[in-house]
Amino acid sequence: MENPEERAWRAEFPITERLLYLNNCSLTPLHRRSEAALAEYARTWSELGGRAWFDHWLGVLEEVRAGFAHVLGADAEEIALEPAVSAALVTAASTFDYARRPKVVIADIDFPTDGHTWLALASRGVEVEFVRSPDRINVPLELFERAVDERTALVCTGHVYYTSGAIQDVRGLAEICHRKGAALVVDAYQSIGALEFDVHDSGVDFLVGGTLKWLMGGPGMAFLYARKDRIAAARPTALGWWAMENPFDFDVQHLDLAGNARRFEYGTPAIAAAYTARAGLALLDEVGIATVRGRHMTLSQRLVDGAHEQGWTVRCPTDARRRTPIVTLEHPDPSVAVASLRQNGVICDYRPGLIRLSPHYFNTLGEMDRALGFLAQLRVAPAIV
Ligand SMILES: Cc1ncc(COP(=O)(O)O)c(C=O)c1O
Structure with a gap:
């Protein structure tokens, strides 16, 4: 469940009511202050x-x-x-x-x-x-x-x-x-x-x-x-x-x-x-970069650890201190995988050979686990040679 601080953060971003948004390193969604601006x-x-x-x-x-x-x-x-x-x-x-x-x-x-x-x-x-x-x-x-x-x-x-x-x-x-x-x-x-x-x-x-x-x-x-x-x-x-x-x-x-x-x-x-x-x-400025950084490390580490448990090849530094919240997973057909995630309400992106996920401070650990649940169905086992 969300704690009160998370609830307040999420209230700024209407998209969180409908979608599990994990494409923040491409474009952070519109928040209420920018809408008012x-x-x-x-x-x-x-x-x-x-x-x-x-x-x-x-x-x-x-x-x-x-x-x-x-x-x-x-x-x-x-x-x-x-x-x-x-x-x-x-x-x-x-x-x-x-x-x-x-x-x-x-x-x-x-x-x-x-x-x-x-x-x-x-x-x-x-x-x-x-x-x-x-x-x-x-x-x-x-x-x-x-x-x-x-x-x-x-x-x-x-x-x-x-x-x-x-x-x-x-x-x-x-x-x-x-x-x-x-x-x-x-x-x-x-x-x-x-x-x-x-x-x-x-x-x-x-x-x-x-x-x-x-x-x-x-x-x-x-x-x-x-x-x-x-x-x-x-x-x-x-x-x-x-x-x-x-x-x-x-x-x-x-x-x-x-x-x-x-x-x-x-x-x-x-x-x-x-x-x-x-x-x-x-x-x-109000949330504070130190707070944002702490959230990025916690949330993305959950994704990295969960992906490792599922057997994904993770193509980003596995130590949160050496990376931002960008988490990339190798996949032979990432556009199809990302489209399938989108059908389940998970918004992320792909680059050649990679699924790219990027949480932001308003995401929650519960959301990381939900995303991992969908990812588990998309993993392609390496061919046995
Ligand atoms: C590292 C980096 N540089 C540049 C850009 C693009 O910059 P612009 O479209 O403002 O030229 C992006 C993403 O869009 C980026 O991730």
Whole structure:
């Protein structure tokens, strides 16, 4: 049975009344605060039209920027608001000089965008080298150490790998990169909001994330963190008028870049997304990342232990301290398995060869046991040879 705290958490997420939702590392479902925030956004737009920019919306954007900074332990000056992580990576990538250092190092288990951003720069001389994950779960630091050399401009990799939930040692990686004169760009989409993290302490140069997942703010709002000492010298070529010091001067003839991380921004942001992002950040702040982390460890460990008992091959770190709540199970036909789970009201996802389950703090141990009950019927016994 749910305890009172769980009941209050679940009351925020209407989906929990109907479905056993285990796809939070893809998209956390809509909660009541974001729903109310959308109504509030519509009201300001309807009542004020363009005046809403100055009476409300510009202020909301600054609150979102401050919220991202708070979660990261960054200064608001170091945060650019972005429409997607992919756009954030493109503007960061546009600041490097690849003439002397053309090489970019990425892991072969990174999210596709982390590779595409630099593969698209091949015509400008960028050479991408993929570090191979030996177990498809994580990448040992020694492999990055071997790949980074005097021709390397940067490493771009995940803080948490999206199919395995494995946590990368980004501090160790920053030390390797900087010792060799390279930069570190981190894709923190799968870690931000799920792990306590101090971006200054990590030493990373650029870091990207957004609100789809553990920040619980829905699609349309992302960020780029740029370490303070990298901002003044950065000359992004992927930008727009919101990157100017005073965008509302409407000066088409001069490029007067903002003195802070706003210089990495593009054009008019999606304000509906800013409202839901602000609501998600506020909810996370109230629950607390430490509480979320504790729940993730407890709930996902129940799934891992139960899956082991049923004989599944688990493709994520089995120790909860080394992963987020992403639990992946090998299956020869995961799309069929996931469709069958969906018919039983269990929402999860698949990646090639894997069923991927990701509980969040509002899920319960009872739900993990129910999901395991359905999984038991889907396990395919290995062929006897
Ligand atoms: C690690 C990681 N990076 C990037 C993305 C996608 O970012 P966007 O669609 O905002 O570009 C995702 C998930 O959607 C992800 O898991």
